Amino acid sequence: MAETKKISLVVSEGTFDKAMMSMMMANTAASMGMEVHVFFTFFGLNLLKKGQNPKLPGMYRLFTGVFSKRMANVGIGDFSSQLKMALDLGVNVYGCSTTMDLMRITKEQMVDGVKVLGAAGFLNIAADSDVQLFVG
Amino acid sequence: MAETKKISLVVSEGTFDKAMMSMMMANTAASMGMEVHVFFTFFGLNLLKKGQNPKLPGMYRLFTGVFSKRMANVGIGDFSSQLKMALDLGVNVYGCSTTMDLMRITKEQMVDGVKVLGAAGFLNIAADSDVQLFVG
């Protein structure tokens, strides 16, 4: 058997598209048996606060509902359910410690199961991964 | 001789800058003898519809023409010609199957030569690549 593949993702934007893509990639990878790490930093960190409902960026903002409905129609749940699925599948979800300081976000404000990690810790994981993608 | 290097790109935004960079990187890599895979997903999928002419994002939109002219002056053709060149050079160009469903885009609407691929298929290719870049 092949060794377990390892994938590391970075999410630095807090918009619907980047949020959903990172979770759909993470959950697909986890379902394929990969070891998955997702590092939320800068504006991306907001996504880890409880009850987030991200919107599409700029002029697309108003189309978020349409997109969400179409996604639901093909069986893709909203961001919160995707994040919950990720944690249930064993995906490692990290909040960036420096961004937590900057944005004054505490561990208690974040979804249960999220870990805290610094840039150095993430780079060590990434350097040992087969796939690294900075989703945006 | 060294083994063939393999590069995988993701394009999730439909703007001129991300469109052009992905194609210029893909075509440069292909010209260097690399095996190239480009996966168009989310808003990026629109770029694969026939006759696309992407624009710069936000307030830069009006400068798209200036950029295009300067590019033409240094021998860089527009997006459609870059995409055609990529396909001619043997670059593997994929439309994301989930996004096709979501945005109701059919294979017939897309440029000839584009393949259809799911996230799992792309992750398998990426995990076996020397370079992976999520262009935006």
Next chain:
Amino acid sequence: MAETKKISLVVSEGTFDKAMMSMMMANTAASMGMEVHVFFTFFGLNLLKKGQNPKLPGMYRLFTGVFSKRMANVGIGDFSSQLKMALDLGVNVYGCSTTMDLMRITKEQMVDGVKVLGAAGFLNIAADSDVQLFVG
């Protein structure tokens, strides 16, 4: 001892968030003993001109000052000082030669110590790196 890890970053956007993240990642990696390469292309190239002071994107623009102050409070200097630190730490900072032509930016306009590199040169470096991230 383990071999030296190598990391390659691409910066194609000129906003505060992407600028700061690329430099913070680069400087963290350099401090960890990694060999670091950062390629500035498209709008990202503007960041290499002397005396740049990037702003947050879109509607966040007005919050750049607040962010900068909070960063200063936790010991993170502004972009110019981060870039200087990178060069001092031996980070390889490249301006994209094609973009220099397109945007009519000369080597003299750029910060001292910046090198000029084409896409092919960068792809060769990336293909030999342990981590590759397209920061945005």
